[in-house]
Amino acid sequence: MRKKVIAANWKMYKTPDQAREFFREFLPLVKDHDRDEIVVCPTYLCIDAAVNSVNGSCVAVGAQDLHWEKEGAFTGEINAAMLAAVGTTHVIIGHSERRQHFGETDDTVNLKLKSALEAGLAPIVCVGEVLEEREAGLTDDVLRRQCLRAFYAISAKKASKMVVAYEPVWAIGTGKTATPQMAADAHTIIRGEAAKAFGQEFSDGVRILYGGSVKPQNAKALMSEAEIDGALVGGASLDPKSFAAIVRY
Numbered sequence: 731m732r733k734k735v736i737a738a739n740w741k742m743y744k745t746p747d748q749a750r751e752f753f754r755e756f757l758p759l760v761k762d763h764d765r766d767e768i769v770v771c772p773t774y775l776c777i778d779a780a781v782n783s784v785n786g787s788c789v790a791v792g793a794q795d796l797h798w799e800k801e802g803a804f805t806g807e808i809n810a811a812m813l814a815a816v817g818t819t820h821v822i823i824g825h826s827e828r829r830q831h832f833g834e835t836d837d838t839v840n841l842k843l844k845s846a847l848e849a850g851l852a853p854i855v856c857v858g859e860v861l862e863e864r865e866a867g868l869t870d871d872v873l874r875r876q877c878l879r880a881f882y883a884i885s886a887k888k889a890s891k892m893v894v895a896y897e898p899v900w901a902i903g904t905g906k907t908a909t910p911q912m913a914a915d916a917h918t919i920i921r922g923e924a925a926k927a928f929g930q931e932f933s934d935g936v937r938i939l940y941g942g943s944v945k946p947q948n949a950k951a952l953m954s955e956a957e958i959d960g961a962l963v964g965g966a967s968l969d970p971k972s973f974a975a976i977v978r979y
Contacts, residue, residue: 732937733892734953735960736977737769738852738967739794739822739941744772747778753783754906756970760977763788766960768977769854770967771826774808781817792820792854795828798841810849820852822962826860826899843880843892852891853960855880856941857920861900864971869898870919877923886928894920894938895962901942903964910955913940917957946975953979 744752749772760768771792772780780791797807813821823846824839846853857876859869873896881889890961896916898908908916917938923931940952941962952958967973 732935733780735769735854735937735939736766737792737820737822737893737939737960737962738771738973739825739894739962739964740770740772740776740968741794741827741949741964742773743968744776744920746776749776750781750783752779752968753780753789755788756974757784757789758853758968759787759974763895763977768797771820771854777818782854790819792822792852793818794825795847796821796823796846796851798838798845800845802807802929804831810845810851814849814851818851819965820854820893820969821846822854822856822895823916824856824876826842826856826897828860830899835877839876839880840882840884844884844888847884847888850891850916852893854895854896856897856962858897858916858942859901864898869916873916873919874923874941877920877927881923881927884927886932889928889932891931892936892961894924894936895941896938897962898922899942903943905943907943907948907952908940909946910958911949913952914957917955917959922958946972946979949976949979 768789769792795812823842828834836977859872937959939960939962940958944961944963
């Protein structure tokens with residue numbers, strides 16, 4: 731059975747002091763929780779506070795993005811080696827907000843994925859359709875294209891730490907949620923693409939998360955689907971009690 735991953739994406743919220751306060755309240759609520767992997771992805775500014783706060787706990791820390799180059803004149807960017815050096819173990823790649831607002835493409839997702847894997851990080855690779863694509867019946871085509879290009883020229887051995895997150899863009903921050911069946915159907919498409927890229931054995935083991943207005947109220951129904959291997963949680967992860975309720979679904 732695949733161990734579920736419950737990951738928090740804090741987006742552009744919280745100062746270091748607020749991050750420390752979150753963990754003071756959150757960690758006792760999930761003490762000794764080993765059923766699922768728990769990952770919190772704060773802003774770069776809060777990574778140090780997060781890493782020090784979770785030391786000795788069951789919670790890992792990830793970043794929300796990275797640059798694919800090892801170093802260079804890329805003002806404002808951070809690379810995989812820097813993230814690993816400060817204690818992060820995971821990194822989100824290709825989130826829909828990065829695609830929408832900052833020009834992220836399927837090809838840069840592939841470059842970032844390669845860089846993260848090379849540095850030993852566990853990438854959480856995001857794919858998903860926008861509302862217009864869903865309404866036009868293009869969801870399957872979009873997911874296949876995004877996966878094909880994200881997974882390009884990567885071996886199954888190198889991709890062993892990779893996690894995929896399906897995030898229907900129309901459900902992010904809107905209060906709308908894909909039904910458990912809609913999410914499971916999308917996950918089946920993604921798993922099929924993983925099989926083509928990396929082989930059936932890899933595909934059977936890769937964790938595919940759902941992200942899109944996950945809340946304590948719908949977490950149990952979503953997590954009960956066999957094809958859903960966890961959640962990428964946005965707004966509901968900012969409150970320690972709310973996020974703990976999702977972890978404990």
